[in-house]
Amino acid sequence: MRFEDLDTGRVRRHFEAEQLADLEALGIDWDGEVVRQSERLELYAEALRRLEDQGLVYPCWCTRAEIRQAASAPHGDLPEGAYPGTCRRLTAAERAEREASGRPPALRVAAEAARVRFRDRLHGEQEGVVDDFVVRRNDGAFAYNLAVVVDDAAQAIGEIVRGEDLLDSTPRQLWLAKRLGLPRPSHVHVPLVLGPDGKRLAKRHGAVTLADRRALGETPDDVRARLAASVGLCDPDERPTPEELVERFDPERFSPPPSGPLPGL
Numbered sequence: 001m002r003f004e005d006l007d008t009g010r011v012r013r014h015f016e017a018e019q020l021a022d023l024e025a026l027g028i029d030w031d032g033e034v035v036r037q038s039e040r041l042e043l044y045a046e047a048l049r050r051l052e053d054q055g056l057v058y059p060c061w062c063t064r065a066e067i068r069q070a071a072s073a074p075h076g077d078l079p080e081g082a083y084p085g086t087c088r089r090l091t092a093a094e095r096a097e098r099e100a101s102g103r104p105p106a107l108r109v110a111a112e113a114a115r116v117r118f119r120d121r122l123h124g125e126q127e128g129v130v131d132d133f134v135v136r137r138n139d140g141a142f143a144y145n146l147a148v149v150v151d152d153a154a155q156a157i158g159e160i161v162r163g164e165d166l167l168d169s170t171p172r173q174l175w176l177a178k179r180l181g182l183p184r185p186s187h188v189h190v191p192l193v194l195g196p197d198g199k200r201l202a203k204r205h206g207a208v209t210l211a212d213r214r215a216l217g218e219t220p221d222d223v224r225a226r227l228a229a230s231v232g233l234c235d236p237d238e239r240p241t242p243e244e245l246v247e248r249f250d251p252e253r254f255s256p257p258p259s260g261p262l263p264g265l
Contacts (some may be wrong), residue, residue: 130170
């Protein structure tokens with residue numbers, strides 16, 4: 001169990017307690033102590049130092065507007081919207097001018113449009129181009145991509161299962177893992193749960209939290225059964241236990257993507 005709480009402006013500890021309580025109510029447990037990224041900053045700093053020692057990191061002073069403008073132009077092999085490495089190509093004079101401005105830089109990796117191939121259990125063979133992405137923001141916060149790569153290795157994660165909206169992040173993370181000498185995990189990117197309008201399920205669709213469903217008279221067992229039925233692990237009128245669902249689980253049930261709306265929402 002890991003809380004990715006690096007964005008201190010949005011994190012509230014009571015949300016963490018509510019999420020853990022919801023998981024327990026649904027019968028979902030976890031191994032070991034709860035891990036919080038906010039308590040692991042030295043691990044990320046050490047990983048960043050290792051990248052710097054390899055000459056793979058450079059400062060970037062680009063503003064958001066400059067990044068949008070640069071990313072909107074075509075840049076050969078880079079995907080649309082990717083950062084083209086503007087600050088990597090600064091002359092010594094241009095770099096000195098930006099340093100003198102006093103504006104703190106972000107830190108980016110010099111991936112230089114590296115190509116990374118991997119196999120996803122549901123999506124098959126994939127290949128992505130890695131742009132010069134941020135590993136530390138200009139406010140000093142470590143970036144998500146760096147933190148999760150370090151944490152996945154530290155927690156011995158062999159297979160990463162997450163939403164298919166993060167499929168395009170995988171080449172970046174595998175590139176980082178290789179440069180840091182970390183194990184290469186396998187991946188499964190599963191379909192998102194959708195609302196009746198076919199868009200990702202969100203607050204705008206109504207009662208979507210466990211507390212909301214309880215207020216409507218549903219029990220945690222009802223909610224767990226509804227979720228299980230949506231992926232074919234039980235019939236709509238069944239109320240299987242967590243142990244029974246573990247026995248029935250088959251990742252091939254999620255293929256082929258994408259999924260449709262969750263029934264009843």
